[in-house]
Amino acid sequence: MRSSSAVEGQFPPGWNTKFFDVTNHAKDHLSPRLNVVAPLNSLRSSLHKDPLPYHSITTKGNGCTPRNSGSPRFTDPFSQPPPGEGSSTQQQHPHEQNLNTRLLAVDSNPPWPRISSAANSEARKFGGQKAKPGVVLQKLNDGKRGIPDDGHRGWKKYGNKAIQNSNHCRGYYKCSLKECRAKKMVQLTDRDPTLFEVTYVGKHSCSSSTAHPRCRHRSTQMLSSSLVHVGSNGSSEGGQATSTVTKEDRAEDWKTQRAAASIGTNLVVDVSNPIIDNGWKGGKYSNEHNYSYSYFNMGMTTSTTASTASEEPKQCEVGEGDDDVDQDEEGDVCMDTYLHQSSRHHQAAYSLWHDFDTYPTLSTD
DNA sequence: GGCATTTGACCAAG
């Protein structure tokens, strides 16, 4: 039994829907897998070049804002309704229709040290009490880009950071009004390239009618109307954001999401094959040219660094076991995910979900 | 020129 969350059923088969446990319990971290048909040669060569240009990474949907994306500012969904929006089969709350986001779940007090430490640090800085940041899962609706629109106009991005054991950068936003301390952190989930974890820290002090126009919420109601609250026991506590989304909708979403997960035009992704989590995945950092290499284990029970050698990834045999970290004869951890990091602020992740029977050898020359 | 993002550097916490 992987989970019994009330949000189960909103996600494709194979997903771990126990969202607020997976960060700390990698054993439950079942990620969607993409079948990569023929990207390995190009990938292999890319690993030995300079880090990819930022825009070449980020325009392919790993969650990092493109450098030259033509001002990836927040669009105003009221003034620019997206084409095709009205044809959606999903029944949305009237207030929700103009958002580019579906909110899937929220936890006002998740067991999540990474987030809470940041929030608490922030709280201490201002002499406040222990913070309880709200963590919201927000999903971009089909065809949308950028980050989810949460109804607030004035988020200003002030940072971007690669996060350990995550394939995606975390973006840091704060209210553009100086005196307002509201912040949020936005990060793509590994399991779904259109699903964002949005952590809200602090409250807006600028949302009154007298506040600067850029710092006004368009509607708080449209947000609250679409939340699904997930308690610590995983039970639902109201909200009906996705209750009207049909299975067919989810299936279609899922295909779109997986298609969007391909990074770079040289990746060919088979999105028709169902996800099978074969076990573990690993990562690699480079230590050449100002970035550092290390193998590490991602998403499994241990977080042990297996090797720090700057060497090629190797083919490995992966068994059926759920919990074993597979190693080859030399004891090197094998990998099927490549992290490419040129600074701690941006990294690209090449997740190569594959059929192990056809996995080409990646050997040193 | 103004504004928003990018990104290297810095800092604090663990």
Add this chain to the structure above:
DNA sequence: CTTGGTCAAATGCC
């Protein structure tokens, strides 16, 4: 020492 969070100069777009 590692990692997450923040700052601020550089950069790009309108």
